[in-house]
Amino acid sequence: MSVAAPAIRVAGSEAGLADALATVLTDCVERGASVGFMAPLARDRAVGFWQRVIASAGRGERILLVAELPGRGIVGTVQVILDLPKNQPHRGEVAKMLVRSDARRCGVGRALLVAAEAAARDRGRWLLVLDTVTGGAAERLYRSLGWTAVGEIPDYALWPDGRLCSTTVFYKRLAGAPERAGA
Ligand SMILES: CC(C)(COP(=O)(O)OP(=O)(O)OC[C@H]1O[C@@H](n2cnc3c(N)ncnc32)[C@H](O)[C@@H]1OP(=O)(O)O)[C@@H](O)C(=O)NCCC(=O)NCCS
Numbered sequence: 001m002s003v004a005a006p007a008i009r010v011a012g013s014e015a016g017l018a019d020a021l022a023t024v025l026t027d028c029v030e031r032g033a034s035v036g037f038m039a040p041l042a043r044d045r046a047v048g049f050w051q052r053v054i055a056s057a058g059r060g061e062r063i064l065l066v067a068e069l070p071g072r073g074i075v076g077t078v079q080v081i082l083d084l085p086k087n088q089p090h091r092g093e094v095a096k097m098l099v100r101s102d103a104r105r106c107g108v109g110r111a112l113l114v115a116a117e118a119a120a121r122d123r124g125r126w127l128l129v130l131d132t133v134t135g136g137a138a139e140r141l142y143r144s145l146g147w148t149a150v151g152e153i154p155d156y157a158l159w160p161d162g163r164l165c166s167t168t169v170f171y172k173r174l175a176g177a178p179e180r181a182g183a
Pocket of ligand 1: 029097099100104106107132136137138139141144
C-alpha cells in the first residue's frame with residue numbers, strides 16, 4: 001500500500017496545536033521512547049510542555065516543525081533550538097524528533113529531519129548537533145541522512161520505565177558550511 005507523503009510545515013500558534021502534539025508525545029512515551037519524560041505521562045504535563053515550546057518558538061528561540069498526513073492531522077514533530085550562547089551563532093540543536101507509532105516507517109521522520117536541516121540552514125545555522133538513544137531507530141535515521149556519531153555516553157538517561165539507557169551524540173555540517181577551522 002502506498003502512503004501519502006507527509007506535509008511538513010512550521011507550526012504557529014493555531015488552536016489545538018499543543019493538544020495534538022501532546023498526543024504524539026504521549027504515544028511515543030507510552031511506546032517506550034526515551035525523550036525526556038517518564039511513564040505514565042500525565043496529559044496536563046504533556047500539554048503544558050508543548051504550550052511552553054510553542055511560546056518559545058513564538059519568541060524565535062526555536063523552530064517548531066510538524067508533519068501532517070492527509071485525514072490524520074499531526075503525526076510527527078521536530079525542533080531546532082536556536083537559543084544558544086552568543087559565541088555559537090552558527091549552531092542549532094535538533095530535539096524532540098517524534099513520530100506517532102501508527103505513522104512510522106513511511107518517511108515522516110526522514111521528511112521532518114530534511115526540513116529541519118533546511119530550516120536551520122535558512123537561519124544561518126550550518127552546524128547541527130543532537131543526541132539520541134544508542135542503537136535505536138532514531139540513530140539509524142540520523143546515520144541514513146549523513147549525520148556523524150561523535151561518541152556514546154553510557155547510562156546517560158532513563159527509559160520511561162526507569163531503566164538506564166546510553167546516548168550517542170551526533171553532529172552534521174550542512175551544505176554551504178565554511179571550511180573547517182584548523183583543517
Ligand atoms: C525515530 C523515529 C522518529 C523515526 O520516524 P519514522 O517516521 O518511522 O522514520 P522514517 O520512516 O522516516 O525512516 C527513515 C529511516 O530511518 C531508519 N529507521 C527508522 N525507523 C527504523 C526502525 N524501526 N528500524 C530500523 N531503521 C529505522 C531507516 O533507515 C529508515 O529508512 P527506510 O524506511 O527507508 O529503511 C520514530 O521511530 C520515533 O518517533 N521514535 C520514538 C521517538 C524517538 O525515539 N525519537 C528520537 C529522539 S532523538
